[in-house]
Amino acid sequence: MSKNIIITGTSRGIGFELVKLFANGGHNVLALSRNEKPIQSLDLDNVTAFSFDLGDSNAYKNVEDFIKKEWSQVDVLINNAGTLLNKPFAETNLEDFEHVYKTNVFGVSELTRVVLPFMKKESHVVTISSMGGVQGSMKFPGLAAYSSSKAAVITLTELLAEEYKESGISFNVLALGAVQTEMLEEAFPGYQAPTTALEMAEYIFDFSLNGNKYYNGKLLQVSNSTP
Numbered sequence: 001m002s003k004n005i006i007i008t009g010t011s012r013g014i015g016f017e018l019v020k021l022f023a024n025g026g027h028n029v030l031a032l033s034r035n036e037k038p039i040q041s042l043d044l045d046n047v048t049a050f051s052f053d054l055g056d057s058n059a060y061k062n063v064e065d066f067i068k069k070e071w072s073q074v075d076v077l078i079n080n081a082g083t084l085l086n087k088p089f090a091e092t093n094l095e096d097f098e099h100v101y102k103t104n105v106f107g108v109s110e111l112t113r114v115v116l117p118f119m120k121k122e123s124h125v126v127t128i129s130s131m132g133g134v135q136g137s138m139k140f141p142g143l144a145a146y147s148s149s150k151a152a153v154i155t156l157t158e159l160l161a162e163e164y165k166e167s168g169i170s171f172n173v174l175a176l177g178a179v180q181t182e183m184l185e186e187a188f189p190g191y192q193a194p195t196t197a198l199e200m201a202e203y204i205f206d207f208s209l210n211g212n213k214y215y216n217g218k219l220l221q222v223s224n225s226t227p
Helices: 013-022 059-071 094-118 143-165 182-189 197-213
Strands: 004-008 028-033 046-050 076-080 122-131 171-174 219-223
Touching: 004 013, 004 046, 004 094, 013 028, 013 046, 013 182, 013 197, 028 059, 046 059, 059 094, 076 094, 076 197, 094 143, 122 143, 122 197, 143 171, 171 197, 197 219
Parallel strands: 004 028, 004 076, 028 046, 076 122, 122 171, 171 219
Antiparallel strands: none
């Protein structure tokens, strides 16, 4: 049975691969990214892509209008968009942290809040975090803003699962290890990850459709290596 799926951060990497997997699986996809062209150029029948900036409060209205007009309900929301800053802590300022948190934390919470009224029992919100956001995991210099923002959405997920536990909607968060993407190259130049973007997308695809049967309010560490 085809489902209605919203995915953020779809212009490259894991998000780009996820759109193709869901479309090929016969699902309807709303692909949200600041750059909508990579997805639009695929010309997939059941995929809608429009430019969406998580930091722009007006952009959320477009999403809400689309859902009301085209779908009426959402089965899966994948909060995949993220922004990275690799900079020594002493050189960062308030604007740096604001920029990272605006996408990685505020954007996740706001889009989730906007989409939730259209979700019902057995719907699933999956947020993509990072091993760098997991308490007790290995940490790396230069990633203070990024990794701390990824920690924030782990706790947010646990809170939402508790607050909405009577609704039957599941909230889970995946802390990814090293995946060969453009973002990994920015964080760890030259490092070769053992997992490709497509391989990770296949895991997330399956988890987002089925993981809610087994998990709610859970952090899963999806990692086979550490840079």
